[in-house]
Amino acid sequence: MKCSSCNKSSWDVRPSRLFKSVVCNECHMSRLKLKDPDLHSVIIEQRRQHIKQSRQTLNLTQVQLAPLLGVSVKSIKNYEQGIREPSKSVLILLEQLVKAESKRGGQ
Numbered sequence: 028m029k030c031s032s033c034n035k036s037s038w039d040v041r042p043s044r045l046f047k048s049v050v051c052n053e054c055h056m057s058r059l060k061l062k063d064p065d066l067h068s069v070i071i072e073q074r075r076q077h078i079k080q081s082r083q084t085l086n087l088t089q090v091q092l093a094p095l096l097g098v099s100v101k102s103i104k105n106y107e108q109g110i111r112e113p114s115k116s117v118l119i120l121l122e123q124l125v126k127a128e129s130k131r132g133g134q
Contacts (some may be wrong), residue, residue, distance in 0.1 A: 053112070081106075081125050097121050126132040 033053070054117075082092050082103070089103040096103070096117050105111035 051089065059084065071109045071112070074112065075107055078103075079107045081121050084125055085128050095124060 035127050069131065082089065085092065087095075089107070090100050093100045096113075097120075098113075098117060102113075106113050106117075
C-alpha cells in the first residue's frame with residue numbers, strides 16, 4: 028500500500044477515516060497538525076510522556092534503551108522532548124519490552 032500524500036510504500040501506511048484516504052503515520056500527524064493543532068499537541072505530549080515512563084519502567088537510561096530499539100541516543104532524547112515522533116515499529120518494540128519486563132517482574 029502507498030501513502031496518498033508522500034507516495035511512501037510501507038507497512039506504516041493505513042486508511043485514515045479522518046482524512047478519507049490512505050496515509051502513513053507521518054503524513055497523518057502532519058495533516059492533523061494543520062487540521063487541529065490542539066489535538067496534535069495533546070497526542071505529542073501523551074506520546075512523549077509514554078516513552079519516558081516506559082523507559083523508566085524498564086529502569087534504563089536513554090543510552091541503554093537506544094540500542095534495544097535500534098535508534099540513536101539523540102532519537103530517544105528527541106522522542107522524550109516531543110521534538111520527533113518515533114516510528115510505529117519503535118513504539119511496538121518499546122511495548123514488547125515493557126510487556127516482557129512486566130511478565131518477568133510478576134514471576
